[in-house]
Amino acid sequence: MKLELRGITKRFGNFTANDRINLIVETGEIHALLGENGAGKSTLMNVLYGLYDPEEGEILLDDVVQDFDGPGDAMAAGIGMVHQHFMLIPVFTVAENLMLGHEPVKGLSVLDLDAARTRVREISERFGFNIDPDALVEELSVGAQQRVEIIKALSQDAKVLVLDEPTAVLTPQETDELMEIMDELRKEGTSIVFISHKLREVRQVSDKITVIRRGKVVGTAEPTASNEELAALMVGRAVDLSVDK
Ligand code: ADP
Ligand code: MG
Numbered sequence: 001m002k003l004e005l006r007g008i009t010k011r012f013g014n015f016t017a018n019d020r021i022n023l024i025v026e027t028g029e030i031h032a033l034l035g036e037n038g039a040g041k042s043t044l045m046n047v048l049y050g051l052y053d054p055e056e057g058e059i060l061l062d063d064v065v066q067d068f069d070g071p072g073d074a075m076a077a078g079i080g081m082v083h084q085h086f087m088l089i090p091v092f093t094v095a096e097n098l099m100l101g102h103e104p105v106k107g108l109s110v111l112d113l114d115a116a117r118t119r120v121r122e123i124s125e126r127f128g129f130n131i132d133p134d135a136l137v138e139e140l141s142v143g144a145q146q147r148v149e150i151i152k153a154l155s156q157d158a159k160v161l162v163l164d165e166p167t168a169v170l171t172p173q174e175t176d177e178l179m180e181i182m183d184e185l186r187k188e189g190t191s192i193v194f195i196s197h198k199l200r201e202v203r204q205v206s207d208k209i210t211v212i213r214r215g216k217v218v219g220t221a222e223p224t225a226s227n228e229e230l231a232a233l234m235v236g237r238a239v240d241l242s243v244d245k
């Protein structure tokens with residue numbers, strides 16, 4: 001599914017966190033949102049997820065203007081969100097978490113426990129996730145919990161998946177595994193917004209890179225751009241990168 005954000009402006013009081021942001025993510029594209037801490041990346045994604053009502057701007061899915069009044073609407077339209085801090089309930093099983101994620105809202109199918117188990121098995125097998133539907137979430141590794149979040153989003157038929165700083169909590173090996181998962185999702189046509197401030201990962205996996213600084217889009221780059229070019233866009237001046245971030 002193609003995602004377009006057009007002229008999104010979001011203010012908190014006098015502070016403009018998103019200033020007329022434009023972004024296009026094509027179907028089956030991994031599009032990185034690169035920016036320093038506080039640049040406005042999560043705010044933009046919260047607008048996309050229906051959590052914030054923007055002062056200006058439009059969200060389009062496959063060229064159709066959307067009006068989300070909350071995350072339920074965004075989910076039903078095909079937006080999936082994996083936050084840095086997972087929303088799972090640790091003392092419940094994977095399948096129970098999936099079932100609870102399907103609230104009886106407009107357009108979302110309600111799952112019973114058996115259906116939730118089957119969904120977990122199907123999606124887990126399709127992407128080689130190796131997740132047991134009856135495992136307790138609190139007994140899973142952080143990487144596995146993140147895969148459960150991805151399963152949850154896919155079980156809600158997410159066509160656009162937002163991963164907000166997904167590698168911040170992962171080990172290097174789990175990060176490599178996530179990169180492979182993102183590649184598999186892309187092959188199946190899922191569009192991915194990949195938020196990060198780590199240049200190496202962004203260049204490794206993305207098809208396109210949009211750089212945000214102080215609430216504004218300051219450039220779009222190809223993954224072939226150098227670390228120096230990307231870092232200069234991020235901070236607004238030339239930087240000496242003696243260490244590869
Ligand atoms: P990023 O995800 O790029 O690190 P955020 O979108 O979280 O940045 O934040 C962008 C700016 O907006 C920051 O200066 C942050 O303090 C501010 N901000 C974010 N959410 C709120 C809020 N709910 N109320 C007031 N200011 C906020
Ligand atoms: Mg953030």
Ligand code: MG
Pocket residue numbers: 053067068069
């Ligand atoms: Mg609205």
